[in-house]
Amino acid sequence: MRAAVLFNYKEPLTIQDIQIDEPKDNEVLVQITATGMCHSDVNVFVGATPVPPPVVAGHEITGVVKKVGRGVTRVKEGDRVVSAFIHPCGKCRNCISGKENLCETQASVRLKGVMFDGTTRLKLKDGREVHIFLGGGFAEYAIVHENALTVVPNDIPLEKAAPLGCAGITAYGAVNNAKIEPGETVAVIGVGGVGLSVIQLLKASGAGRIIALGTKKWKLEKAMELGATDVINTKESDPVKTLKQITNGGPDVVIEAAGTQETIQMAVDGVRIGGRVVLVGLPPVSAQIPLRIASIVRGGITIIGNYGGRPRVDMPRLLELVRLGKYDPSKLVTGKFKLEEINEAVKVLEEGEAIRSLIVP
Structure with a gap:
């Protein structure tokens, strides 16, 4: 072959x-x-x-x-x-x-x-x-x-x-592990295949405001098409400051799907006090990314690592969402x-x- x-x-x-x-x-x-x-x-x-x-x-x-x-x-x-x-x-x-x-x-x-x-x-x-x-x-x-x-x-x-x-089942696992409650505000950092899948599944799960953060204008436009309610171009404004301003203190949940030191720090700094951060993006195996632990502890922030979904359980559910037109x-x-x-x-x-x-x- x-x-x-x-x-x-x-x-x-x-x-x-x-x-x-x-x-x-x-x-x-x-x-x-x-x-x-x-x-x-x-x-x-x-x-x-x-x-x-x-x-x-x-x-x-x-x-x-x-x-x-x-x-x-x-x-x-x-x-x-x-x-x-x-x-x-x-x-x-x-x-x-x-x-x-x-x-x-x-x-x-x-x-x-x-x-x-x-x-x-x-x-x-x-x-x-x-x-x-x-x-x-x-x-x-x-x-x-x-x-x-x-x-x-x-x-x-x-x-x-x-x-x-990959994109679909990773996004499914992220949304599932985040335990999104109806109406919660969620920010999604990264608008590639995983991030755009997350946005679709957030909409299907009943999330409230869905804020997409990225650097490419055409991908942010795609995010709006697929269910985002707001977008932030991280090259054009201070993303953390903007995120906190438009949400009155930060989103309930941030799902990070880019996997860089900058975006991971952005997720931790941008979530509201008592919020949840789901890390999905994969940096290189050798990468070591420092975090300000004191702000995580004082803010009562929950950090969840997510490595995909369960193939035998979640893939049939994903296929059903595809059939229903929800993803x-x-x-x-x-x-x-x-x-x-x-x-x-x-x-x-x-x-x-x-x-x-x-x-x-």
Whole structure:
């Protein structure tokens, strides 16, 4: 099969013919229809998320099941599926206690670029192993653990469902963990795929005022289209001062979806006394971000780390919201690229001119 392989950090991807093995126990071979391009993939390409090359990234995957391994019960051949970026083992302490988004087994292999058994299913023609990042969707086929997969109803186009695999399920987890009460004021920092999904889900959940903060005028306009009631361009005004002024002391909740030192500090400084901050954006693995602890303690601020949602529980709910028209992942898609055009998609994303590009093999 063909795949977009990274051989060295900060170098272009190359299209290679590589070998893909048969699925093992509880694994599924998926023929890929579309894979969304996320900033987390770019972090792999530049070495900020140091999965060892050669590696195939891509984790917002939709496709059709072509073959199932022994013991698979969740899907069958011919099913149309979406894959979450979280692949729960279903057996570790967190999985069995209802926190499968924090699967300890996946956490142990995530940066190694291998499956649960410590090996990969991809090889170059010379026999070298090729690693994967959360699925390896920038290819024609992928091997995925069955617990990451959800069957997509026939009335939802597969391409439309692709952003659910990361942007959608991450946003769902953030809104769910924030425990939004009807009418609460919520600020969303970052208006990329996750932030714009958060805004749609906040509207669906009954939040009151929804304030989007970002730097790109066209993305802020998109935020208003999708449910934001107010926007703040953080390049044109002091965001914390403006946020506190227009909300009379700060929002009840701030959901941070950009993952930089500046935006994380903005979230903590901008929330009201007694408020909640949900951290969603992922900075580079090596980043250490200082916070003013005294202001957090004196302000009684709750900081919640959120790593996505639960694939087997939350993905079916997301799909139902899509069917009902309360969440539209296709509104995030700003372009489609063939597999051999993938470096162009990377460039557009790095320049801030894309929300979600689909790579369609």
